[in-house]
Amino acid sequence: MQKIYIKDLSQHVGQEVTLSGWLFNKRSGGKIKFLVLRDGSGYLQCVYFKGNVSEDVFNLADRIGQESSIEVTGKVKVEPRAPGGFELDAVNLHLISEAHDYPITPKDHGIEFLMDNRHLWLRSSKQVAIMKIRHRIVKAIRDFFDERGFTLMDPPILTPAVCEGTSTLFETEYFDLGKAYLTQSGQLYAEAGAMALGKVYTFGPTFRAEKSKTRRHLTEFWMVEPEVAFNDLNADMDLAEEFLEYIVQTILKEKQEELKVLERDTSILEKVVRPFPRISYDQAVEILKKNGVDFQYGNDLGATDETIISNQYDRPVMVHRYPTAVKAFYMKRDPENPDLALAVDVLAPEGCGEIIGGSQREDNYELLLERIKEHNLPQEAFEWYLDLRRFGSVPHAGFGLGLERTVGWICGLDHVRETIPFPRMIYRNTP
Amino acid sequence: MQKIYIKDLSQHVGQEVTLSGWLFNKRSGGKIKFLVLRDGSGYLQCVYFKGNVSEDVFNLADRIGQESSIEVTGKVKVEPRAPGGFELDAVNLHLISEAHDYPITPKDHGIEFLMDNRHLWLRSSKQVAIMKIRHRIVKAIRDFFDERGFTLMDPPILTPAVCEGTSTLFETEYFDLGKAYLTQSGQLYAEAGAMALGKVYTFGPTFRAEKSKTRRHLTEFWMVEPEVAFNDLNADMDLAEEFLEYIVQTILKEKQEELKVLERDTSILEKVVRPFPRISYDQAVEILKKNGVDFQYGNDLGATDETIISNQYDRPVMVHRYPTAVKAFYMKRDPENPDLALAVDVLAPEGCGEIIGGSQREDNYELLLERIKEHNLPQEAFEWYLDLRRFGSVPHAGFGLGLERTVGWICGLDHVRETIPFPRMIYRNTP
Numbered sequence: 001m002q003k004i005y006i007k008d009l010s011q012h013v014g015q016e017v018t019l020s021g022w023l024f025n026k027r028s029g030g031k032i033k034f035l036v037l038r039d040g041s042g043y044l045q046c047v048y049f050k051g052n053v054s055e056d057v058f059n060l061a062d063r064i065g066q067e068s069s070i071e072v073t074g075k076v077k078v079e080p081r082a083p084g085g086f087e088l089d090a091v092n093l094h095l096i097s098e099a100h101d102y103p104i105t106p107k108d109h110g111i112e113f114l115m116d117n118r119h120l121w122l123r124s125s126k127q128v129a130i131m132k133i134r135h136r137i138v139k140a141i142r143d144f145f146d147e148r149g150f151t152l153m154d155p156p157i158l159t160p161a162v163c164e165g166t167s168t169l170f171e172t173e174y175f176d177l178g179k180a181y182l183t184q185s186g187q188l189y190a191e192a193g194a195m196a197l198g199k200v201y202t203f204g205p206t207f208r209a210e211k212s213k214t215r216r217h218l219t220e221f222w223m224v225e226p227e228v229a230f231n232d233l234n235a236d237m238d239l240a241e242e243f244l245e246y247i248v249q250t251i252l253k254e255k256q257e258e259l260k261v262l263e264r265d266t267s268i269l270e271k272v273v274r275p276f277p278r279i280s281y282d283q284a285v286e287i288l289k290k291n292g293v294d295f296q297y298g299n300d301l302g303a304t305d306e307t308i309i310s311n312q313y314d315r316p317v318m319v320h321r322y323p324t325a326v327k328a329f330y331m332k333r334d335p336e337n338p339d340l341a342l343a344v345d346v347l348a349p350e351g352c353g354e355i356i357g358g359s360q361r362e363d364n365y366e367l368l369l370e371r372i373k374e375h376n377l378p379q380e381a382f383e384w385y386l387d388l389r390r391f392g393s394v395p396h397a398g399f400g401l402g403l404e405r406t407v408g409w410i411c412g413l414d415h416v417r418e419t420i421p422f423p424r425m426i427y428r429n430t431p
Numbered sequence: 432m433q434k435i436y437i438k439d440l441s442q443h444v445g446q447e448v449t450l451s452g453w454l455f456n457k458r459s460g461g462k463i464k465f466l467v468l469r470d471g472s473g474y475l476q477c478v479y480f481k482g483n484v485s486e487d488v489f490n491l492a493d494r495i496g497q498e499s500s501i502e503v504t505g506k507v508k509v510e511p512r513a514p515g516g517f518e519l520d521a522v523n524l525h526l527i528s529e530a531h532d533y534p535i536t537p538k539d540h541g542i543e544f545l546m547d548n549r550h551l552w553l554r555s556s557k558q559v560a561i562m563k564i565r566h567r568i569v570k571a572i573r574d575f576f577d578e579r580g581f582t583l584m585d586p587p588i589l590t591p592a593v594c595e596g597t598s599t600l601f602e603t604e605y606f607d608l609g610k611a612y613l614t615q616s617g618q619l620y621a622e623a624g625a626m627a628l629g630k631v632y633t634f635g636p637t638f639r640a641e642k643s644k645t646r647r648h649l650t651e652f653w654m655v656e657p658e659v660a661f662n663d664l665n666a667d668m669d670l671a672e673e674f675l676e677y678i679v680q681t682i683l684k685e686k687q688e689e690l691k692v693l694e695r696d697t698s699i700l701e702k703v704v705r706p707f708p709r710i711s712y713d714q715a716v717e718i719l720k721k722n723g724v725d726f727q728y729g730n731d732l733g734a735t736d737e738t739i740i741s742n743q744y745d746r747p748v749m750v751h752r753y754p755t756a757v758k759a760f761y762m763k764r765d766p767e768n769p770d771l772a773l774a775v776d777v778l779a780p781e782g783c784g785e786i787i788g789g790s791q792r793e794d795n796y797e798l799l800l801e802r803i804k805e806h807n808l809p810q811e812a813f814e815w816y817l818d819l820r821r822f823g824s825v826p827h828a829g830f831g832l833g834l835e836r837t838v839g840w841i842c843g844l845d846h847v848r849e850t851i852p853f854p855r856m857i858y859r860n861t862p
Contacts, residue, residue, distance in 0.1 A: 003661065005580065005629070020661045021629070022823045040629025040660070041580060069823040097794075097824040119623040119815045120822065128627060135583040142573065149436065149472060152566040156853040157588070157613075157636050158601075158651055160861050170589075170603045172613070175642070180860050182588075182603070182613075189853055192550040192862075196559060198436070198452070198471025205588050205635060211606070220589055229471070230434065230451045363528075384550045384862035391551065392453045392500040393528040422587040422620055429611050430591050431623075431815035 006042035009076050009086045016091070018073045019044065022123070023066055023099075025106065033061040035090070037072055038123075045079075046072045046088040057093045066105065067123065069096040118422055119431050129258035130418055133251060134407045138203075140250040141224050141401075144243055145201045150226060153193035153200040155186030160381060168210045170219075182207035185400060188330070188385050190227035191361060194396055195388055201226040213426055215415040216303070216353055218404055220424040227398035233332075233342040233360040236397035237318055240346055240356050241276050243401070244316055248272040251410055264412040268349065271314045278318045281340070284309050300326035301345075303353055310347040316355070320344040329371040331359040344399070352409040358399025365389035437473035440507050440517045447522070449504045450475065453554070454497055454530075456537065464492040466521070468503055471559070476510070477503045477519040488524045497536065498554070500527035549853055550862050560689035561849055564682060565838045569634075571681040572655050572832075575674055576632045581657060584624035584631040586617030591812060599641045601650075613638035616831060619761070619816050621658035622792060625827055626819055632657040644857055646846040647734070647784055649835055651855040658829035664763075664773040664791040667828035668749050671777055671787050672707050674832070675747055679703040682841055695843040699780065702745045709749045712771070715740050731757035732776075734784055741778040747786070751775040760802040762790040775830070783840040789830025796820035 004017050021039030028034075031050040036043055048061045064070065074090035103113075104120050114121045121127055145152075158172070158180040174180035186202035193200035203224040210217060226239065248269050251259070259266055279287075284305075288295040291308050301309070301319070310317055321340040324333060331341040346356035362368045368389055372382050379386075407419035417423040422431065435448050452470030459465075462481040467474055479492045495501065505521035534544075535551050545552045552558055576583075589603070589611040605611035617633035624631035634655040641648060657670065679700050682690070690697055710718075715736075719726040722739050732740070732750070741748055752771040755764060762772040777787035793799045799820055803813050810817075838850035848854040853862065 007580070020825070022626075040582070040625075040627065067823040069825045097820075099822040102822050117815075117818075119620075119818060122623060122627040131582055131584065131624075131628065134585075138583055139573070139577060142570070146566075146570060149438070151471070151562055152569055153562065153852050154565075154636070154653060156651060156855055156860075157638075158855050158860055170605075170611075172601045172603045174601075174860050175640075175857050177858070177860055180601075189550075192553060193562075193852060194471075195453070196471065196553040197562060205585070207588075209606075220587060222585060384548075387548075387550060389528075391530040391533050392498040394451070394500045421584050421624060424587055424589050426606050427608070429587075429589055429605050429608055 006037070006039050006044045006084060006086075008041075009044070009084070012076045013078055013086070014076065016073065016075050017088075018071055018092075019088075020071045020096070021069070023064055023068045023070055024125075025066060026061075028062065033058065035061055035070075035072070035093075037070065037088075040128075042084050043125075044072075044084060044086065044088055045082050046074060046090045048090045048093065052089070052091060053093070060093050060095060064095060064098055065100045065102060067099040067102040067120075069099075070094065071096060115417070115423075115428060116431075122421060125261055127418065129261040130407065130411050130413070131421065132258050133255050133262075133411055134403075134419060136251060136255050137247055137403070137407055137410065140247045141203065141243075141403075144246050145199075145226060148199070150199040150201045151193070151197040153186075153190060153197070153202050154204055155183065155189035155202045157183050157205065159183050168208050170207050170209045184208060185223065186225050187227065187398060187400065190225050190398060191385070191388055191396065194227040194229045194398070195392065195394070199226070199228045211426055214303070215417075216405060218416055218420065218423055218425060221416075221420070222403035223400050224403065225398060225400040227396060229394050229396045231360070231397040232395055233320065233344065233397060236358050236360060236399060237278060237320065237344055240318065240344065240358060240399050241274050241316075244276075244346065244356070245272060245274050247406065248410060259411075262411050262413075264410075268314075269410065272316065276316050276318055276346070277313050278320060279309075280320055281322045284319045287312060298323050298325065306347050306353045307351040310349050310351065310353075313349065316346050316348050318344050318346050327359070329375045329377065330361050330368070332362045333367075342397075346399075348405070348409045350409065350412075352405060355405045355409060356399050356401045358397065360395065360397040363389060363393045363395055365393065437468070437470050437475045437515060437517075439472075440475070440515070443507045444509055444517070445507065447504065447506050448519075449502055449523075450519075451502050451527070452500070454495055454499045454501055455556075456497060457492070459493065464489065466492055466501075466503070466524075468501065468519075469554070473515050474556075475503075475515060475517065475519055476513050477505060477521045479521045479524065483520070483522060484524070491524050491526060495526060495529055496531045496533060498530040498533040498551075500530075501525065502527060546848070546854075546859060547862075553852060556692055558849065560692040561838065561842055561844070562852065564686050564689050564693075564842055565834075565850060567682060567686050568678055568834070568838055568841065571678045572634065572674075572834075575677050576630075576657060579630070581630040581632045582624070582628040584617075584621060584628070584633050585635060586614065586620035586633045588614050588636065590614050599639050601638050601640045615639060616654065617656050618658065618829060618831065621656050621829060622816070622819055622827065625658040625660045625829070626823065626825070629661075630657070630659045642857055645734070646848075647836060649847055649851065649854055649856060652847075652851070653834035654831050655834065656829060656831040658827060660825050660827045662791070662828040663826055664751065664775065664828060667789050667791060667830060668709060668751065668775055671749065671775065671789060671830055672705050675707075675777065675787070676703055676705050678837065679841060690842075693842050693844075695841075699745075700841065703747065707747050707749055707777070708744050709751060710740075711751055712753045715750045718743060729754050729756065737778050737784045738782040741780050741782065741784075745780065747777050747779050749775050749777050758790070760806045760808065761792050761799070763793045764798075773828075777830075779836070779840045781840065781843075783836060786836045786840060787830050787832045789828065791826065791828040794820060794824045794826055796824065
């Protein structure tokens with residue numbers, strides 16, 4: 001027997017059907033009980049009239065608690081006032097497993113309690129909406145690159161080399177080979193991929209053992225990193241801009257229902273269309289000064305600085321050409337000013353901060369080797385990376401987008417902890 | 432200026448175009464040089480006639496070594512004998528970066544040498560074909576579940592609990608919270624997801640610190656794990672069967688060119704259509720005995736056993752209902768014989784072994800608790816998992832498919848090390 005899901009009820013109007021799921025909530029009106037069923041695909045109000053069902057069924061409908069698993073049978077009716085547009089004129093109710101004292105009730109709970117019960121909290125309508133939007137963002141990201149001829153390259157998670165200092169790395173013993181580190185970025189591997197396949201993207205979990213307890217940090221988060229041979233910084237910015245527009249417009253088009261559950265102000269998202277403003281680091285510093293910030297030229301932008309800058313615009317803003325000192329060793333220097341790196345950060349509106357960081361990469365063997373030495377990186381571990389400049393080096397560029405910050409921004413959430421099913425933070429690695 | 436890729440040349444026949452890429456190989460014929468350009472999207476033979484180009488260009492075409500990065504300009508001609516169907520009547524050649532003594536030549540190299548140079552080996556035509564098939568398999572996997580109403584649930588990589596013994600786990604210090612372990616499976620989390628969203632799948636890297644040095648083992652591999660509420664073992668097998676057929680038929684349809692590069696016998700893959708044979712463990716043991724294997728009833732099937740069984744069939748075979756002793760604690764017991772677990776393994780043809788392992792899960796609170804105790808698992812760490820049976824338990828089932836074994840099978844490879852860009856094995860975690 002084909003299972004029937006709530007989202008497909010439009011095909012069963014007037015038919016008697018049986019659906020399985022969980023009791024989301026209920027209310028009573030004397031001779032009538034309203035049971036709202038959830039099955040993961042939607043919500044359905046099931047109406048139990050005392051006269052239409054057996055006494056046992058009516059009493060059962062009265063008795064069972066929130067999140068009991070049940071099977072309901074009844075006739076599908078169009079009901080424009082109901083969420084989803086349908087209602088079930090119920091004739092039967094079968095109990096699969098009775099639940100009592102479900103911990104998460106419609107009343108307010110503290111965040112630590114909800115996080116301890118994350119495995120149950122995921123059943124609430126807001127969390128379901130976030131997970132569906134997250135899924136659709138992941139699909140949009142993959143579709144975007146797949147449709148544009150990129151090849152997926154899954155980079156290794158266990159890496160031998162040290163990318164940007166060991167203090168923020170998780171380490172593990174790797175058999176007789178010494179220590180291995182959990183990856184912070186697949187970029188260096190993506191560069192090897194771009195030389196083989198022209199255009200590639202990586203998309204997987206990355207790790208930072210940073211002791212940052214902020215609303216923007218997870219220790220484990222997903223990052224997508226495209227890398228394109230023969231792209232320069234401008235082409236990189238073009239790609240980032242088209243990419244972000246595509247993601248936001250796809251979600252606006254396909255996830256209206258979930259955005260409504262989250263009470264998201266979508267008018268802000270509607271403005272995310274190309275072109276995005278592009279300003280240099282120097283111009284960004286000017287903006288900060290005009291806004292009374294005592295900012296030291298040469299420093300990196302902090303979270304507050306980013307918010308002030310992004311508040312000047314109604315869409316994401318791209319800040320490019322940062323001082324080399326605050327950027328990574330592999331970034332190419334601006335030929336017009338070697339103190340600047342050909343880097344770009346994209347700052348999301350509404351104080352969400354940096355969601356994309358990218359750059360054109362150093363493609364000159366000697367200059368790259370110099371940077372590796374300057375940064376006291378172990379040259380031997382980077383010989384393979386230097387090979388990419390020894391054999392057929394080409395200009396190339398890429399960026400990384402943090403999935404959870406993007407989900408948080410689009411969903412309008414205060415904290416990234418709700419953007420991933422089981423968040424990992426400095427003070428939490430359970431459940 | 433829009434970049435032009437080799438795969439799009441059919442739109443530029445008769446036009447003069449410029450393409451960028453790398454010198455894949457070349458041959459000479461006196462007054463004519465044939466340079467094969469690769470750009471990641473395809474291969475293009477560029478013909479340099481001495482009379483058509485400057486002496487400098489002709490000498491350059493003669494001089495540059497394999498994997499030099501170049502820009503070629505010329506007129507696109509239809510040439511049915513050429514790979515891809517086009518040829519370039521070249522008028523110019525621009526050198527971007529000259530390569531000499533590229534380590535990987537068309538001659539044979541030892542596997543350790545190739546693995547040491549994996550970042551370069553990825554540029555060879557066979558590795559490019561494998562990576563493109565891998566990408567298309569990943570997309571087929573995601574499309575399959577997305578089209579069927581599943582929600583993606585990215586499970587955590589850093590996990591506190593111990594799933595199946597600590598000896599095969601990679602561990603890391605997690606701030607002040609003690610040790611965390613790299614996940615071996617997202618299944619338990621997927622079960623929480625299925626109770627929230629009905630049908631979910633996880634798809635991410637998983638880890639086994641096993642000291643297995645075989646052609647089937649990686650320490651880091653990707654696994655996709657669907658989990659469906661209200662499914663039993665039969666529905667689980669139906670799903671596995673439909674899923675495998677979909678993947679194989681999609682690759683046959685869309686990746687003929689790459690399969691040809693790999694010299695894959697596709698007639699074997701064409702037979703992968705439903706229904707697949709379904710045999711019980713007991714029947715599998717009978718087959719082994721008939722084939723002269725001295726097999727002890729109650730043991731798990733070894734690699735050789737699996738090959739003997741799968742050799743009886745021309746498509747994947749599903750072996751179900753294993754002795755509980757050789758299967759995981761969370762599997763439901765067969766109501767008709769409590770010594771058997773409602774488990775299924777799918778064995779791929781051609782000696783590829785198990786590519787899917789699945790089961791119906793124990794949904795009874797008391798029985799699950801009993802199993803946790805029997806297996807000496809720390810109950811406290813599983814309280815959240817037990818909650819899934821406390822609050823609205825339902826029958827549910829799922830399975831895991833190993834991506835790399837699937838890629839290896841479809842590509843017809845001897846060893847899984849070529850199925851992932853940068854393989855991690857007991858004796859290798861570089862480059």
